[in-house]
Amino acid sequence: MGGAHGHAVGVDFGTSTSLVATRAGRRPVQVAPLGHSTRWFPSVAGYRGDKLVVGEEADALPSDQVIRSIKRAITRNEDRVAVFGPAGTLEISADEVMIALLAEIGARATRAGEPLNQDREFRLGCPAMWDGAQRNRLLELAEKAGLPTDGSALVDEPIAAGIAWVSHRYLAYSEQPEGRLLVFDMGGGTLDIAVLDVVGGPHPEISVLTALGAEYAGDMLDHAIARDLYEDLTAKGYDLSGSRHPELLDALVMRAAREAKVNLSRLAEHRVVLPSRQLGAVPVLTYTREQLEEAFRPQMDEAERLVWAALRAARLTERESGSPEQLRALGPAELIRDVDYVLLAGGMSRIPYVGRRVGALFPHAQVFDDAGVQADEAIVAGLADTAGYDRLNLHRPGFDFIVEWDENGQTCQETLYAAHTPFYEAWQVLSGQANLGYERHDHAFPGPKHGRGRLRVRATTGESLGLKFDDQVMDGIGLTFGRSMSFKLYCDGRILLRDGSGKRLDMKVDRWPVMRGRDHAQLVLRSAQRNSPTPPTPWYMEKEWAPPTR
Template sequence: MIIGIDLGTTNSAVGVWREGKVELVPNSLGATLTPSAVGLDDDGALLVGLAARERRSTHPHLTATTFKRYMGTTRATKLGDKSYSPEELSALVLARLKADAEAYLGEPVREAVITVPAYFNDKQRKATRRAGELAGLKVERLLNEPTAAALAYGIHELADESRFLVFDLGGGTFDVSVLEIFEGVIEVRASTGDNRLGGEDFNKVLVDRMRAEHREALSADAPSEALATRLEAAAEKARRALTVGDRAEMAVTWKDQTYTLDVTAEAFEAAAAPLLAKLKEPVTRALRDGGLRPDDLKEIILVGGATRMPVVRRTVTRMFGRFPSTAVHPDEAVVIGAAIQAGLKSRDAALKDVVMTDVCPYSLGVDVAEHGPGGMLRTGIFSPVIERNTVVPASRSKIFSTMQNGQRKVLFGIYQGEARMVSENVRLGEVEISVPPARAGEISLECRFSYDINGLIEIDVLVPQTNERRQLVIVDEDDRDAPDLEARRAVLAALKVNPRDADANRAALARAQRCYEMFLGEVREHVGMLISQFEGVLDGQDPRQIDAARQQLLAALDELEGESFL
């Protein structure tokens, strides 16, 4: 059984293609969305999902969120006395999704299709694949999120030639892809985006306004992690309220004082104007790279939870002069597409054959030198071999020549990006090759790049005069050391993990403790009493009484702060 996984910045989900349709897998709480949050309980046990997210404001030093934004980097997050890389934290989320799928399906799960932002570079994709391996999964394919959304929309079933634009704004990343369908082929014409733009950035707009409104009380504690997480949680709640209403109140309790901020939809849109402006450039670039005009598109498909915001929908409507499609569930589209791709991978008879082509999201090339004015040699210049948005699999070559008399070696640095100077692009590796000594420019070198559907990059450098050849397959340094991967997997597997059947109780208790810190006076005392009552029932260990007490606790909390959200 191959499962499809949407590994999101804010929430993750898992689905499976079974009996001719997609089934979304519920977690231990019965929800199909699992917050991408990892934390430690007070006794050191691992928390993944809602229970971890609920403790973010009360135990920020023991909770990690939004780590997807740092995939492919060396950034470490400390939880307790241990540090975790972004891929290790992602692996813990993936392992929980794997366990949920196995509980739901009643059989072991070893293979998965995992989605990634279309604009993820090579290092970020490899880190995602490695996270899957650390979770005990064979990653059958990394599928671009907008392509997955297109599958969910059903364009794999359309017969007529059509063009679509997928506008995917999630919690932490933004992707734009232009897709074309013809004769059973789904072809990605162009992909672009911004890996540091999402709903979290719109939350920050509200956080900044709150700090400005209560400058003396809140800005003095700017370095406080506890205050920052409380502000972020309050901003998230206010932003969601503005999705369904014209006004929202943002409230934060800090040092036994409650601070509030009234926000109107109009004021929020004005404050978020710089972010809304940043949504336009990737759309323009995707259309330009795809050689299309807005009128050439049949529909604009909105995907990602952040596209629920009216300010975003109005911005998209203004861009194209028409309303976008909201036919697919913004939070479920990507995982549905991943599950469909998993079904295609397993060659399910209910899915007709469909050919999917994708594109290289970034240009790939080498560093070169050139003679500037006055003969001065300028180095570190990027020379693309495969241009961005080239349909993959692809193989392209370019001819280079020596720059100095008597030169005996040529060193090609391999880079990914769009900047003219390689120092501003992502370095992937290097290839060194010997050349016979000759006058500058007399020795030529053919440099060929090959890029496959899974993002594997191979470089082949040939010196025609000597038939000398050097080849390089780009792998991440961590991929070379299989024993190290096994050791890291063993360390993660050895973590003390709370049983799935305790998740609901821990999440409810974490939410109640957060509410206790958020409120003051009689309300705080009331919440404290609710916590004590629930803990007393937990001590009794009667499952039926615990279930009833948990429902009563959650209902009481809903009355105080409204329903909990994912």
């Protein structure tokens, strides 16, 4: 169960909107009413005079003075964001804007009767494509905003959506789904795809095989619709180059594009009326669902390629999966057989075209857009889950591997692998690049060039963790430093370590466990036996809560 009292709270800090949800025990999830008239809070900001304002107050500012999609500053590793104001264009700190948004989320949750404090386990969502530095940046911003990030778990958004679906199938229908689940999570800023092996029930077992992400999401569609609207304005004789307020025109067209995207999810056509007081005589436009789908088609083509990349990457975790070149040769007909269930999540899943395109890829799978809440609430519902994280196994380590040695009476450490660093990019899977994994060797291997040291494991909170290797409990694995050293992590859980003496260790972990501190799971490793005809029993199968064998 999550938290000391079986209570959990989740915060989905989204590109377009943000949500807070709570759950106590196995009761239904509760989404807190954050907005003035909605359950969601607009993730927008702006300046009213010298004051930074957020949410609905910012959304009411002139369109060209609103800061939107600020979360993308983390995705793009940007420190500054431009905002247009009465005095012209200003560049301000992106972190300052995000701290203000996160602080307001916390304040509104408190006013809604759901304070974000240490009494409940606290989780934040993040895109699957984020690396360790990007994740740490969000955690640091949340801490500065007064959110209880100590010991919190930062969870990939599509994984949270999958957990919400598994729990909902059991609680609502007493189902215990077992098989492979593909989560297609398209939000405002990113498209995230996760492939999970699930065994449902009151104590679900979830193993993440892969999670990939790309910027094929709502913001990109907004720009595609805006291009159509500009073309329609030109076709109707409006002189774009003669506008006296180009920034205002751009902002109003983008707002119209967002409105068209939302309304065409339920209507066949949308009437576009731009204010003409400052822009002159602007013609009225009609934008249709057919136009939206044509504008959306190239983006969905790219999304489809990411789906196939994710399914190929998922096979990298399997024994005898074949080389990357062999996986790249697998066609859709072979890959779709891996999938038993598909879950559509994120606000963009409300667009009918998304469901039609994704559903057509998996004619034999069960396709869901319901995790007990609306599609754009699935992530926050999963973040508030109280059972799905007890036995969550990841596809890459959520902790650091560090090199440690003693020097002049002091203990020195350097990071060999930073938590959550991706082993590969989507394009590498698509290109058939060999040896997909993480590698540090020779000059890139940290530490001194002589002497003795240790390979250790460290939580993202900085706490050293224990490990067990071939049933021997230890704090670290001894190594001899030298000029020829290497460390490799592979998607199937293999770990190769060669130290400066030439000693080589081939190790294996069945799944990367969630390790939040020494009181949680140890990292359990075993010697890797090449070409072993019978793989050892995964560690979690020996527990009293082990899932049934398939």
